[in-house]
Amino acid sequence: MSLTPLNEDLGVLRFITAGSVDDGKSTLIGRLLYDSKSVLTDQLSALSRAKHKRTAGEDIDFSLLTDGLEAEREQGITIDVAYRYFATARRKFIIADTPGHEQYTRNMVTGASTAHAAIILVDATRVTEVDGQTELLAQTKRHSAIVKLLGLQHVIVAINKMDLIDFSEARFNAIRAAYLELAQRLGLQDVRFVPVSALKGDNIVFASEKMPWYQDEPLLDVLESLPVAEQDGELRFPVQLVARQDGSQADDFRGYMGRVESGAIRVGQSLRVLPSNRSATVAEIVGPSGLLDQAFAGQCVTVRLAEDVDVSRGDTFVSTESALQPSRKLGADVCWFDEEPLSPQRKYLLKQATSTVYVRVGSVDTVLDVTTLSHGTDKTTLAMNDIGAVQLSLQKPLAADTYDSHPATGSFVLIDEATHHTVAAGMIRTLAA
Known part of the structure; x- marks a missing residue:
């Protein structure tokens, strides 16, 4: 027992x-x-x-x-x-x-x-x-x-x-x-x-x-x-919405709403805003029940910054000490969902956390053969339910992590811009500028 x-x-x-x-x-x-x-x-x-x-x-x-x-x-x-x-x-x-x-x-x-x-x-x-x-x-x-x-x-x-x-x-x-x-x-x-x-x-x-x-x-x-290891590590706070109280008032409130995906955020903490790399300081954290001194992974809060910096949906707050830099090239494992096979030369929308960017599939490196568990290199596309490793080129830099270090910011879905179908889910393995 x-x-x-x-x-x-x-x-x-x-x-x-x-x-x-x-x-x-x-x-x-x-x-x-x-x-x-x-x-x-x-x-x-x-x-x-x-x-x-x-x-x-x-x-x-x-x-x-x-x-x-x-x-x-x-x-x-x-x-x-x-x-x-x-x-x-x-x-x-x-x-x-x-x-x-x-x-x-x-x-x-x-x-x-x-x-x-x-x-x-x-x-x-x-x-x-x-x-x-x-x-x-x-x-x-x-x-x-x-x-x-x-x-x-x-x-x-x-x-x-x-x-x-x-x-x-x-x-x-x-x-x-x-x-x-x-x-x-x-x-x-x-x-x-x-x-x-x-x-x-x-x-x-x-x-x-x-x-x-x-x-x-x-x-x-x-x-x-069974023990459950909770996500713990560096701060990742993707901004979901910019909240304005009244833009015509001198005491205008500007807050950045989202969920703390990992780590913690505290009042007085120094931050970097990615992908712009601007620095800022946390002036105030507002939770559902009022002001907070700090917020942890899983909490949804509104963050107000002391400095007037340009922040919009899709940006990510990280700590000043974090080594994370925006990436324009990703290596990822994907499972293909759509009946229409992957087209390497076609543009897709990549949705990761609160960011959405255009992406092109540069190449299909390997496709998993579930019978032999070997990774074949002879295929150039992915059919429905295939699992493969691909290289992706992004239209603009993205604040992303590898999946094994931060699952929330290391995972994504691909969307067909014409049909709006979700065509694939992916896990990021490598990052490059």
Whole structure:
């Protein structure tokens, strides 16, 4: 059992479920909600009468708790990201149930972008033996690669449907060994394994008596005890809006509204405004309830400067000591969302934090082959759901970071200026002036 004290506040844990189609992601979340007493009586009554229920008799089809779209219920697959919220005595949770089908990989990226942890489901009945080697499904590899790209802190591999393989310890160990090899190749760090049966409830909330060989915690206990490393570092304050009280008055108020993405901002602190590189001093910080001496990451505030400097939406406040400089060239990993392939010579809009700039894709360096986990160099474009490394040239300098140092200012989306479709999401890896 978990050694975490019951009265310790561990904060909110955001996690996703990922894996291939029919691995049991929606069923696992439904069972987790049900066994943790987070499902209302009227919800259970509605599920028992649901026309698309895929269980016999009075048995509950737990997948219907998260598969809310009619098309999802008809086809028995998850299409869109479904968010669910629940809490235990130890912590609060936000769950994103993401699609397993390759066609909806872009939806999985969206759900994973704000998560701390991922539950990768593996259907124990669908893992095959090839030349004596345990072979994982392609989508399991794809989703694990995305989890690594997005820098999620923890991975829990839930080996599901153990009831259909007679709760075999040998089979569990073979799948565990195969995933550990995959994790090593991808560079995943904190990986944990739990044998479960989502449908029957084994090792979801309560330890299973059918697997006495498994001596570790059930899934919920693992989730309750996961540490969450909060973003801490240099100040990053992207300006979202310039607030004016009354421009005709002599005591005109000019404030800069936004959210502190990392670090802290204090009254009297010396700042640099990027990309202009002008210096300024914080005169006042206004929060929702009044004046503040300082504000920390996650807080939305209005900052007033002592000097009259030119600041507009898209500018970023950093500390005077910060070495960050504006960049016009970016190297990034991107997941392509659009049905229309990437066009290297075409202009796109890049939206990062509160900034929007024109960008041109200079080259596609590599494209990930999820089957072999190799990075091919023979492609010059990206098709829908492809993951690749690209070089970007910006029309004007941008105050950006690498994704691993500051995720909020190191991530972006690309927008087609003609259709206004969001065509890709990216993580910055390298910066150049």
